[in-house]
Amino acid sequence: MCAAVYVLSTVTGYVLTSALLLKCPTLLHRKKRENFLSQHISHRGGAGENLENTMTAFKHAVNLGTDMLELDCQLTKDEQVVVSHDSNLKRATGVNTQVCDMAYSELPPYLCKLGVTFQRECFCEGGEDKRIPLLRDVFEAFPNTPVNIDIKVNNDTLIKKVSELVVKYDREHLTVWGNASNEIVKKCYKENPRIPVLFSFPRVLQLLGLFYTGLLPFVPLKEQFLEIPMPSIITKLPLLYFFLHASECLIFSCSLLMRKSLFEHLTARGIQVYIWVLNDDEDFQRAFDLGATGVMTDFPTRLKDFMDRNGISKLQ
Template identity: 25%
Template structure:
């Protein structure tokens, strides 16, 4: 199981998104320099079938462009600036670009399949094929709010860890996880009480809550020895972890 070590791991949510444009190479490189253990990023499919790293189904919020990823070609998407706050131009990365960079370090990588709104036919197969090509099998976790998608991932690649995402509290999440062969859960941090975290971990299921930015919430999870936290600010999380 990824991250079954004693210390709570720190995953940078969309990279070091507190200080860099989210889901950009700068945010990922910034997370590595900050000392994060892993990254969390989101994938969607372009009109011509390229896997790109962006959270929203549309490019409007995070770039200077408009429209749905599924309606734009990879070439069109690469022309957009994913750094809306000024500063240097940032392209929306392809998953290939991220994987080539991951080969230069030891970071773990949580890939969230963004296929709740649009099913993105064949996305799981494409992502898995790339994971295999870059020999990253033991460093990847697939997560999604679309649990059918991660079960599909498990069926075609049982050697790659899966972890369902939850917005609401779920009864006995370890039982549910085991039923879909997931080795972890990624719950919203405010919906999972202490005893559920510890019981889930005791039952062999990793717990990596998101998106944990407040000092009090980080302290709580570090004290519980939670498997990992997913945070926008890895530097802040590392500082707090050192005090526990």
């Protein structure tokens, strides 16, 4: 009887402590320093309004007032860090070649018309700017704009060179980097722990487990940014992309992450929560209602209009 009472009191104490720390995490953890807060994030610069990852796209988004540019990095044969989502350029340029097999000067231009990945049956037609830019071009053009870098390949030289560019342009306080791969994120953190990192996919799953077991409030987290997809976007993907990437497990995991109490706990600890890639008012509204810090979109004008209409002001 005494043992049962002891176990019950212990469990009750744990549950109450967990609930308290979930609401007030700074009782146990020091809040991470936030150098910037981003509500409006332009995915690949705004791939639905200009050709993805081009300087024209980035300039348009910045002129519109975006809080953050999201982009992807690869390494060329002559070790130049370029802004390109795909390792193989067939989709984007029509040329079946790997970025890593060509010198920067040899890279083909983008096609005039590209599909928008997260908007079914949607294409973006570009203007004169079809050049694949260098990462340094972005840093030089937008010295005060936060940049979210997806390290697309597990390449030590790429990680090192991205870090060197971030340091050279004094952007450690304006940059976040990472990848879905836990190995890449670990390498990024080891290379330069002063640049904040994203949660990798395995770490997102760990986060999920910690949250639902009540252990999350007790566990320190090195990451400062959580980027997750909203389940509803999976059904909006182009069919080929859907079959390649969607699964019941992914949809279920994403659904479990859509919890306001989780988002509030993370933001109270100084961890920003971004939901991607949302392109319509219904999803924008749901993301902000859940307490997400920011929304990543292919249509920066559409998101800005939504925020203006709904009085969603800058957090800074």
